[in-house]
Amino acid sequence: MSIAILGTGAIGNYVRANTGGKITTILTRPERVSELQVETGLTCVGSAKDLPEGTNLLIDCSGHVGLAEHGPTALARGIDVLTVSVGALADEDIAKSLTEAAAKGGGALLLASGAIGALDALRGARVGELQSVTYTGRKPPAGWRGSPAEEVVDLSKPLGTAVAHFTGSARQAALQYPKNANVAAAVALAGIGLDDTTVALIADPDAKGNTHEITAQGAFGELTFTITGKGMPENPRSSALAAMSVVAAVRERSATIRFA
Ligand SMILES: NC(=O)C1=CN([C@@H]2O[C@H](COP(=O)(O)OP(=O)(O)OC[C@H]3O[C@@H](n4cnc5c(N)ncnc54)[C@H](O)[C@@H]3O)[C@@H](O)[C@H]2O)C=CC1
Numbered sequence: 001m002s003i004a005i006l007g008t009g010a011i012g013n014y015v016r017a018n019t020g021g022k023i024t025t026i027l028t029r030p031e032r033v034s035e036l037q038v039e040t041g042l043t044c045v046g047s048a049k050d051l052p053e054g055t056n057l058l059i060d061c062s063g064h065v066g067l068a069e070h071g072p073t074a075l076a077r078g079i080d081v082l083t084v085s086v087g088a089l090a091d092e093d094i095a096k097s098l099t100e101a102a103a104k105g106g107g108a109l110l111l112a113s114g115a116i117g118a119l120d121a122l123r124g125a126r127v128g129e130l131q132s133v134t135y136t137g138r139k140p141p142a143g144w145r146g147s148p149a150e151e152v153v154d155l156s157k158p159l160g161t162a163v164a165h166f167t168g169s170a171r172q173a174a175l176q177y178p179k180n181a182n183v184a185a186a187v188a189l190a191g192i193g194l195d196d197t198t199v200a201l202i203a204d205p206d207a208k209g210n211t212h213e214i215t216a217q218g219a220f221g222e223l224t225f226t227i228t229g230k231g232m233p234e235n236p237r238s239s240a241l242a243a244m245s246v247v248a249a250v251r252e253r254s255a256t257i258r259f260a
């Protein structure tokens, strides 16, 4: 297995450090190629066109722009792309370009479960009639820095109470909060879709971590799922579980017994 990675931030670095040397190539911005090559000793390239022959997996840990920029080229070359930037699929142009490239080249776009769980239950539940799915994301104020929450609430001052700075569909959430609402998109894609999944995003001074809650009702019964994840030290916006889920997907890729 020859694996490349895009993104050398909090998630990307964790993934590289925990996949036992399986990642041999870094796809980065062209201006960073030489510097990163010296820093890491790995092959570094500035375009998906230049990924070495034989690369069969590109792991995207960069965000929506990176996936939109490099995903289609990799997929068109027949390279599978495992991504945490699930919310990018809320943009119809990006979704179309990824889908067409995958159909043309044979690569598959693999969605990491990321910072959330219960996607397996939703995927099963949607086979029967799934009536409603809601997702609530709750983070400490610092977890919303750099997002549109700042237009609704002053995150630099202590918050006296929890503030819901977004309510709407998963598609709107994913488009407006590219760094915070990938889980909303994952819940939607596993369940009743981006336009029918109801989302609330909350800045909460009492939040003990990044809390994600799903409720769902359908022919299967009822589901309530809550997880309180620890933010990554390098980036409190991103939960450690998101990075762990990518490592798990890489490890399971070569396992003979694995979850389907
Ligand atoms: N699915 C999920 O549960 C989660 C998904 N995410 C997504 O993962 C992304 C990355 O998270 P972190 O590692 O915490 O962020 P980060 O900001 O620490 O790292 C992002 C890295 O990607 C690189 N990058 C960004 N755009 C690029 C481009 N166009 N070309 C090449 N490199 C590019 C940056 O230089 C940086 O190295 C977030 O922006 C978010 O979209 C984050 C948390 C959970």
Ligand SMILES: O=C([O-])CC(=O)C(=O)O
Pocket (backbone or CB within 6 Å): 115, 178, 179, 180, 181, 182, 183, 184, 210, 229, 237, 238, 239, 240, 242
């Ligand atoms: O890491 C998290 O807690 C969730 C997140 O940022 C996202 O969904 O983009």
